[in-house]
Amino acid sequence: MRETPLSNCERQFLLKGIEEKKRLDGRQTYDYRNIKIAFGTDYGCCIVDLGKTRVLAQVSCELVAPKENRPTEGILFLSLELSPMASPSFEPGRQSELLVKLNRLLERCLRNSKCIDTESLCVVSGEKVWQVRVDVHVLNHDGNLMDAASIAAIAGLSHFRRPDVGIQGDQVTVYSPEERDPVPLSIYHMPICVSFSFYLQGTYLLVDPCEREERVMDGLLVIAMNKHREICSIQSSGGIMLLKEQVLRCSKIASVKVSEITDLISKALENDRRARKEGGRCGFAESMPVERITVLKSDGAQIEMSDAEVGSEAVTMATESQSAEPLSEVGRVPSPVVRAPGAVQVGECLQNAWGLGEEEDEDDEEEEERLEMQEDNQRPMKSKSEVVVISDSEEEEVVILHPKKTQVKDSKPETKPEAPSKKKKKKKQPLH
Amino acid sequence: MKSRLLGSTMEVDGQSTLSLREFGCEQNLLSRPDGSASFVQGDTSVLAGVYGPAEVKVSKEIYDRATLEVVIQPKVGLAGVKERAREQCVRETCEAALLSTLHPRSSLSLVLQVVHDDGSLLSCSLNAACMALMDAGLPMGCLFCGVTCAIDPDGLIITDPTAQQEKNSRAVMTFAIDSAQRRVMMSSTKGSFSVNELQQCIAVSQRASEKIFQFYRDSVRRRYSKTL
Numbered sequence: 111m112r113e114t115p116l117s118n119c120e121r122q123f124l125l126k127g128i129e130e131k132k133r134l135d136g137r138q139t140y141d142y143r144n145i146k147i148a149f150g151t152d153y154g155c156c157i158v159d160l161g162k163t164r165v166l167a168q169v170s171c172e173l174v175a176p177k178e179n180r181p182t183e184g185i186l187f188l189s190l191e192l193s194p195m196a197s198p199s200f201e202p203g204r205q206s207e208l209l210v211k212l213n214r215l216l217e218r219c220l221r222n223s224k225c226i227d228t229e230s231l232c233v234v235s236g237e238k239v240w241q242v243r244v245d246v247h248v249l250n251h252d253g254n255l256m257d258a259a260s261i262a263a264i265a266g267l268s269h270f271r272r273p274d275v276g277i278q279g280d281q282v283t284v285y286s287p288e289e290r291d292p293v294p295l296s297i298y299h300m301p302i303c304v305s306f307s308f309y310l311q312g313t314y315l316l317v318d319p320c321e322r323e324e325r326v327m328d329g330l331l332v333i334a335m336n337k338h339r340e341i342c343s344i345q346s347s348g349g350i351m352l353l354k355e356q357v358l359r360c361s362k363i364a365s366v367k368v369s370e371i372t373d374l375i376s377k378a379l380e381n382d383r384r385a386r387k388e389g390g391r392c393g394f395a396e397s398m399p400v401e402r403i404t405v406l407k408s409d410g411a412q413i414e415m416s417d418a419e420v421g422s423e424a425v426t427m428a429t430e431s432q433s434a435e436p437l438s439e440v441g442r443v444p445s446p447v448v449r450a451p452g453a454v455q456v457g458e459c460l461q462n463a464w465g466l467g468e469e470e471d472e473d474d475e476e477e478e479e480r481l482e483m484q485e486d487n488q489r490p491m492k493s494k495s496e497v498v499v500i501s502d503s504e505e506e507e508v509v510i511l512h513p514k515k516t517q518v519k520d521s522k523p524e525t526k527p528e529a530p531s532k533k534k535k536k537k538k539q540p541l542h
Numbered sequence: 543m544k545s546r547l548l549g550s551t552m553e554v555d556g557q558s559t560l561s562l563r564e565f566g567c568e569q570n571l572l573s574r575p576d577g578s579a580s581f582v583q584g585d586t587s588v589l590a591g592v593y594g595p596a597e598v599k600v601s602k603e604i605y606d607r608a609t610l611e612v613v614i615q616p617k618v619g620l621a622g623v624k625e626r627a628r629e630q631c632v633r634e635t636c637e638a639a640l641l642s643t644l645h646p647r648s649s650l651s652l653v654l655q656v657v658h659d660d661g662s663l664l665s666c667s668l669n670a671a672c673m674a675l676m677d678a679g680l681p682m683g684c685l686f687c688g689v690t691c692a693i694d695p696d697g698l699i700i701t702d703p704t705a706q707q708e709k710n711s712r713a714v715m716t717f718a719i720d721s722a723q724r725r726v727m728m729s730s731t732k733g734s735f736s737v738n739e740l741q742q743c744i745a746v747s748q749r750a751s752e753k754i755f756q757f758y759r760d761s762v763r764r765r766y767s768k769t770l
Contacts, residue, residue: 166657202615250572393585
C-alpha cells in the first residue's frame with residue numbers, strides 16, 4: 111500500500127503555522143509529546159509511547175563465540191524493524207532507506223558510544239561471550255521514530271537481566287532464574303537521541319516533529335547525548351547548511367531534554383523494580399488504561415462443564431453415528447505386506463473389477479430371470495419381508511430407473527464383500 | 543464404544559470446572575491502522591492492526607473478492623516457519639469470517655505483533671485479530687474466537703494453558719469457533735490424543751467460546767455506550 115501523499119494545501123498550512131510558531135497539536139516549539147514507558151513481564155521488554163508513536167523493544171541474549179579480533183568482548187546486536195503495522199507504506203522484510211538510516215543511527219547511538227560494558231559479557235575468553243540482542247519494533251509511526259527507538263532500546267537494556275553463569279574448570283553452566291537471580295547489564299550511561307527538524311532553510315526549528323511535520327521538513331538534526339552532557343553522536347541529514355550557533359543551541363536544548371527523559375526512565379525502572387519486589391502484578395496487562403471506553407477487562411472466567419457433559423456426550427454420539435462407517439473402515443486398514451526383502455507394500459494389488467463385474471452381472475441377470483420365473487410360480491413371502499427392510503436405499507431407486515443391472519456394482523465399496531445380500535436386492539427388483 | 547465413551551466423560555467429571563485466565567482488550571489504540579486491538583490473556587498479549595480495504599498490487603489482485611494478507615511479527619528475531627504456519631491458520635479463519643466479496647479487487651492486511659508469549663498464543667492472536675477486524679468495521683458473516691486446550695499427562699483438559707502447562711502437556715489443540723453456530727472454523731493440534739479427547743476438547747472450547755463472545759459483546763457495548 112502506498113503512503114497517502116500530502117496535498118499542497120496541507121503543506122502550505124503546516125509551513126504557515128510553523129512560521130507563526132504554531133504546531134498542529136498545539137505544542138510549543140521546544141515541547142516534547144507525552145512519553146510513556148511501560149515494562150513487560152519478562153526482563154528487557156519495554157513499550158515506549160511518544161505521543162502516538164509507539165515502539166516495542168525486547169532485549170534477549172545468547173552465548174556465542176566472540177569475534178576473533180576481540181576475544182574478551184561481548185557483542186551488542188541491534189535490530190530495528192519497521193513493522194507493516196506502523197504505516198501502510200512499510201513492507202515486511204524490505205530494506206528501505208529509512209530502515210537503514212534508523213538502524214545505523216541506533217547503532218551509533220548505543221554501540222559506538224560504548225554505553226554498555228561489553229567486557230563484562232565475556233564468559234570464557236576467546237570461546238564464549240554473551241551476545242545481547244535488542245529487537246526494536248515500530249508499532250505506530252507518528253513521527254520521530256529515532257527518539258522513541260533510542261528511549262525504548264536503552265530502557266530495555268537497563269531493564270534486562272541476563273542469566274547468571276558459573277564456570278567450573280572447562281564447564282560453563284547457565285543458571286535458570288529459579289536457581290540464581292539473573293544479573294543486570296552494567297550500563298555506563300544512557301545515550302538518548304533528540305531530533306530537531308528545520309524548515310525554510312533552517313530559519314525555523316521544531317523539537318520532536320510529528321509525522322506531518324516530518325513530511326514538510328527541509329532537514330533533520332539528530333543529537334545523541336547522555337545526561338552528563340556528553341554528545342555520543344550527531345547527524346544532520348536532508349542537505350541543510352547549519353550555522354555553528356544553531357548546532358550549539360540545539361545541543362543545549364538536547365541536554366535539557368535528555369536529562370528529563372533520563373529521569374523519566376529511571377523513575378519507570380524504579381516503579382517496575384518496586385512492583386516486582388512487592389510481588390505485585392507487573393507487565394502490560396497492568397498498564398492497560400482501564401478507564402478508557404475502548405478498554406474492557408474481565409476477570410478469569412469459569413467454564414461450567416456440569417451440564418456441558420451432556421453436550422460433549424451428544425457431540426460424541428452425533429459424530430459417532432455419522433462416522434460409524436469410516437471408523438469401521440479404519441479398522442480394516444490392511445497391514446503392510448512384505449513381498450520381497452527391502453520392499454514393503456500396504457494392501458494387495460487392486461484387481462481389475464471390470465471384467466469380473468460384467469460376468470457377475472450376467473450371472474445376476476440369469477439369476478433374475480430364473481427368479482422371475484420362480485416368482486411367477488410361487489411368489490415366496492419370505493423374500494418380500496426382506497425387501498421392505500432394504501427398499502429405502504437409494505440404490506433401489508436407481509435400479510428402477512434402469513430396469514436392468516449395473517449400478518449395484520459400482521455404487522459402494524461396502525457392498526462388495528457382501529455379494530449375497532446384493533443378490534437379494536436384485537431379487538426384489540421385479541417385485542416393485 | 544459405549545463404555546469408552548462413559549469412561550472418558552468420567553474424566554471431565556473429575557474437573558467439573560475449567561477456567562480461562564483473566565482477559566482484556568483495548569481497541570483503537572494505534573492511530574495509523576484502520577483498526578487495531580490488543581488482546582491480553584493472562585500474561586499472553588498480542589497487538590493487532592488492520593489496514594484496508596485499500597488499493598491492491600496487481601499481482602495480488604483477486605477479481606471477485608478482497609485479498610487478505612496476514613503477517614505475524616515475532617518478538618525476537620525474524621519471522622520463521624512457525625510464524626508462517628500461524629499466519630496461515632489466522633488467515634484462513636479470517637477469510638472464512640470476512641465477507642470479502644463486498645470489497646472486490648482490494649487489499650486487507652492484518653498485522654499481528656506478539657507482545658508477550660505465555661501460552662495459548664494462537665488463540666490470543668485469533669482473538670486480537672477478530673477485535674481488530676471489528677474495530678476496522680469490516681463486514682463479517684460472523685465473529686470468531688480462539689480457544690486453546692491442553693491435555694496433561696493424566697488426561698485432564700486444561701483450557702487457556704500457560705506456557706509451562708503447554709510444555710508439560712501431552713497434546714495442545716487450538717480451535718477457532720464461530721459466533722453464529724459455535725462451529726469449528728479452524729483447528730490446529732500438536733501431540734497425540736484420542737478421537738474422544740478431541741471431541742471433548744471441541745465441546746469444552748465451544749463452552750469457553752461463549753464466555754469470550756460475551757466479552758466481545760460487553761466490550762462493544764461499553765465502547766458505543768456513549769454514542770447509542
